[in-house]
Amino acid sequence: MNLVYIAIALAIWFLLGVVIAYKARKYLGKGMPEFFLANRKLSGFISGMTYSATTFSAFMMVGLVGLTYSTGVGAVGFEMIYIIFTILLLIIFAPRFWVAGKKYDIITPPELMAKRYNSKWVGIVSSVICLTMLIPYASVQMMGVGYLLEGMTSISLHSFEVFGVTISSLYLIGVFLVAGFSGISAFWAGMRSVSWTDAFQAIIMLGASIILVIFVFYHFFGGPIGFATEITTDHSQLLKLNWDFRVFIGLTLPWAFFALTNPQVSQRMFVSDSVKSIKQMIIYFSIFALIYTVITTLLGLSIAGTGLLGAEAPSDTAMPVLLGNVPVILALVVFVSIFAAATSTLSSITLTLSSLGSRDLVKKVKPSISEKLEVFSGKIIIIVILLSCIVFANLRLDMIAVLSSMASGGLLVMAPTIIGSFFWKRSTTEGALSSMAIGGVITASMYIAGEAYYPLGWWPSFWGLLITIVIFVSVSLMTEPPEGTEKFLNEVEEGVEEYGMI
Amino acid sequence: MIAVILAVLSVGVPFTLLGDIARFWASYLYWTLLTVITIVIGFLHLKGWGDKR
Numbered sequence: 001m002n003l004v005y006i007a008i009a010l011a012i013w014f015l016l017g018v019v020i021a022y023k024a025r026k027y028l029g030k031g032m033p034e035f036f037l038a039n040r041k042l043s044g045f046i047s048g049m050t051y052s053a054t055t056f057s058a059f060m061m062v063g064l065v066g067l068t069y070s071t072g073v074g075a076v077g078f079e080m081i082y083i084i085f086t087i088l089l090l091i092i093f094a095p096r097f098w099v100a101g102k103k104y105d106i107i108t109p110p111e112l113m114a115k116r117y118n119s120k121w122v123g124i125v126s127s128v129i130c131l132t133m134l135i136p137y138a139s140v141q142m143m144g145v146g147y148l149l150e151g152m153t154s155i156s157l158h159s160f161e162v163f164g165v166t167i168s169s170l171y172l173i174g175v176f177l178v179a180g181f182s183g184i185s186a187f188w189a190g191m192r193s194v195s196w197t198d199a200f201q202a203i204i205m206l207g208a209s210i211i212l213v214i215f216v217f218y219h220f221f222g223g224p225i226g227f228a229t230e231i232t233t234d235h236s237q238l239l240k241l242n243w244d245f246r247v248f249i250g251l252t253l254p255w256a257f258f259a260l261t262n263p264q265v266s267q268r269m270f271v272s273d274s275v276k277s278i279k280q281m282i283i284y285f286s287i288f289a290l291i292y293t294v295i296t297t298l299l300g301l302s303i304a305g306t307g308l309l310g311a312e313a314p315s316d317t318a319m320p321v322l323l324g325n326v327p328v329i330l331a332l333v334v335f336v337s338i339f340a341a342a343t344s345t346l347s348s349i350t351l352t353l354s355s356l357g358s359r360d361l362v363k364k365v366k367p368s369i370s371e372k373l374e375v376f377s378g379k380i381i382i383i384v385i386l387l388s389c390i391v392f393a394n395l396r397l398d399m400i401a402v403l404s405s406m407a408s409g410g411l412l413v414m415a416p417t418i419i420g421s422f423f424w425k426r427s428t429t430e431g432a433l434s435s436m437a438i439g440g441v442i443t444a445s446m447y448i449a450g451e452a453y454y455p456l457g458w459w460p461s462f463w464g465l466l467i468t469i470v471i472f473v474s475v476s477l478m479t480e481p482p483e484g485t486e487k488f489l490n491e492v493e494e495g496v497e498e499y500g501m502i
Numbered sequence: 503m504i505a506v507i508l509a510v511l512s513v514g515v516p517f518t519l520l521g522d523i524a525r526f527w528a529s530y531l532y533w534t535l536l537t538v539i540t541i542v543i544g545f546l547h548l549k550g551w552g553d554k555r
Contacts, residue, residue: 088504232524240523
């Protein structure tokens with residue numbers, strides 16, 4: 001595709017996004033809740049859209065489309081189970097996070113754990129797990145955009161060496177563009193600008209995918225009936241569930257608990273301005289997630305039906321190849337939507353990690369720090385995180401792939417601690433700390449060792465969760481719950497009841 | 503309890519009863535409908551939430 005068209009499309013998207021971020025800046029007040037949670041004043045629509053745009057990264061239009069194209073209906077199951085469990089978890093936990101956040105002025109999910117378990121170390125350990133797991137994952141968002149920009153153009157620009165690795169200018173432009181936009185939206189006005197730009201990006205993501213699937217159906221198959229007939233007759237193996245059960249569980253488990261274990265989404269349970277807005281956040285997210293998942297999986301199946309790809313083509317090339325066979329204007333809109341998906345996820349992760357760094361690490365090391373300095377340290381951390389991600393993205397180490405796949409499984413070790421903090425009064429500080437630390441190390445070691453070393457063929461996410469539950473329960477039963485447990489649980493439940501969220 | 507029922511419905515049924523059927527109305531439609539049903543039940547539950555303040 002012509003580079004000039006891509007440059008124009010990206011320039012329009014960039015300018016619109018920057019204008020929205022700038023507008024959000026005008027409403028920025030002072031203090032930590034203001035910067036990191038938009039002062040808990042987000043409306044239902046913005047909450048729902050920022051939740052959706054943060055959750056759904058470039059993985060949907062590139063990874064999930066490719067996965068459905070190559071492995072069929074199993075990919076649909078793993079994504080639909082994610083939606084089902086997210087709705088359940090949001091209904092159960094959003095009221096409790098929201099009430100606790102307001103009552104105790106809590107900014108971050110690790111801070112909530114630290115409060116419940118009455119230990120700063122619980123907050124520190126969970127923050128370190130989040131930082132370790134999410135920085136490589138954030139780097140992959142940048143890499144994805146770099147590769148996409150490189151792959152979408154046939155032009156070869158100047159290449160040069162960085163750290164002994166040959167890098168093309170286009171790849172680097174992609175990386176810096178995403179980093180720049182994410183930096184601007186996170187740095188200028190924190191959660192307010194991130195959530196506003198997220199809403200803008202969510203609309204682009206959904207709109208572009210709807211237009212694309214309609215075009216593909218009518219252009220390649222003569223309509224939805226033609227598409228269904230083609231797939232059922234010539235590609236029926238894709239409609240069979242041919243995934244290995246252990247692989248399915250290994251991939252699905254971390255996603256089923258994603259809403260609780262990934263701080264960039266669980267932090268969004270603090271931001272709504274009212275009960276009505278929390279309800280709307282859940283409703284908007286549910287509708288967005290269902291439509292976006294149906295569309296991306298149908299696109300994956302339809303690419304198989306078009307026969308555009310050779311049998312040996314890597315699954316991740318499915319979407320770029322499709323975009324090379326649709327009108328330029330449509331390809332550009334979808335291309336920008338994938339950029340938007342990557343950027344919205346990256347900016348949210350960056351902002352959340354910076355809040356974890358300033359609130360759960362800097363503040364814990366130096367409790368006397370003023371709120372102004374705390375926000376300032378958060379801004380510095382935003383820059384440090386983005387620079388780290390740029391370095392990671394440019395190293396293109398094989399390790400990044402391992403680390404990013406480790407992200408979802410690694411964060412899963414926090415699930416028992418989070419669930420136990422609201423629903424098991426016998427859960428203790430020692431149980432939380434030991435399960436997260438030991439579970440995290442074991443899970444990470446299994447991922448690094450590689451698939452050949454997975455015990456009995458079950459994935460690290462499965463073993464990690466199992467080991468974490470065993471440690472969490474047994475250590476908790478051997479120790480005493482921290483002081484204030486009853487009070488915390490009573491106050492949260494009273495708040496939930498008082499606001500009518502039972 | 504709800505989580506266990508959902509886990510059985512969302513994993514058990516497709517892997518035991520529908521996995522070998524190469525039709526849209528099998529696993530694909532099942533998972534989509536299960537999600538739609540969850541969303542509808544979720545909406546009905548949310549209707550009962552109210553801001554008392």
